[in-house]
Amino acid sequence: MLRRLIVGNWKMHKTISQAESLINDILKIYQPHPSVELAVAPPFVALQAASRLLAVTSIKLTAQNVCAKDEGAFTGEISPPMLREVGCHYVIIGHSERRHIFGETDQDINEKIHAALRHSLLPVLCVGERLEERQANQTQSIIQHQLQTGLDGLQSKDLAHITIAYEPVWAIGTGHAATLDQAAEVHAHIRSSLAKQWGINPDQTRVVYGGSVSPDNAQMLFQSPQINGALVGKACLNSESFVKIAKLATSD
Ligand code: 13P
Numbered sequence: 001m002l003r004r005l006i007v008g009n010w011k012m013h014k015t016i017s018q019a020e021s022l023i024n025d026i027l028k029i030y031q032p033h034p035s036v037e038l039a040v041a042p043p044f045v046a047l048q049a050a051s052r053l054l055a056v057t058s059i060k061l062t063a064q065n066v067c068a069k070d071e072g073a074f075t076g077e078i079s080p081p082m083l084r085e086v087g088c089h090y091v092i093i094g095h096s097e098r099r100h101i102f103g104e105t106d107q108d109i110n111e112k113i114h115a116a117l118r119h120s121l122l123p124v125l126c127v128g129e130r131l132e133e134r135q136a137n138q139t140q141s142i143i144q145h146q147l148q149t150g151l152d153g154l155q156s157k158d159l160a161h162i163t164i165a166y167e168p169v170w171a172i173g174t175g176h177a178a179t180l181d182q183a184a185e186v187h188a189h190i191r192s193s194l195a196k197q198w199g200i201n202p203d204q205t206r207v208v209y210g211g212s213v214s215p216d217n218a219q220m221l222f223q224s225p226q227i228n229g230a231l232v233g234k235a236c237l238n239s240e241s242f243v244k245i246a247k248l249a250t251s252d
Contacts, residue, residue, distance in 0.1 A: 004249040005229035007039040008236025019046035025239035051087035062090040068111035080119035106149035131170035156198040171211025187226035215244040
């Protein structure tokens, strides 16, 4: 089985000093396990402080977004080389809040994926349907479209560096996670789409779930071998609940 990845997406929470406290609290109680990789994605301004605290640990620093350009007149943007230099390992790309609040298009997301890979940042590509799309039985076609456009132009060897996060929009921040069956079904679809399109081994693609993951439902979700980890929002802002989710993700 693939090593599970648990990423804490802090979103727009925590100042630098609050970020340091949260990381110190995580470090106090977290016991690494070979079957799980832990990652945190603080806001940009806290990355440097987080990087210093995580330097001698196994916890991977992650950015919440990235610009597709390397440098230039792009006010307010952060480039892949900046993220590399501060110590980022992963970068979340195409989160539903970026797509729906900030209007990121499939084309933007595709450019970001290419930019991240050019600079050896590992993308966590988020895909997911809205409630009305699920109700109209469009889940599979929406996901298929997001995968195809997001990964357009990549070679099959690039797929080894990509994690897909299935985040149904209706489950994000609502307290209503997908059921095990709902998540496992879409994860299987993601795997088979990628295998078909890229000719890769479906079992080698890491697909994590996001959307109201908590210590109360993580055990249920991790029952499925289809679910290779979690992208955690609210529950990652508390050290105990975040570390508990990581613990529930371990396997022998
Ligand atoms: P919640 O865990 O708060 O639902 O957020 C999920 C998410 O968007 C992670 O990227």
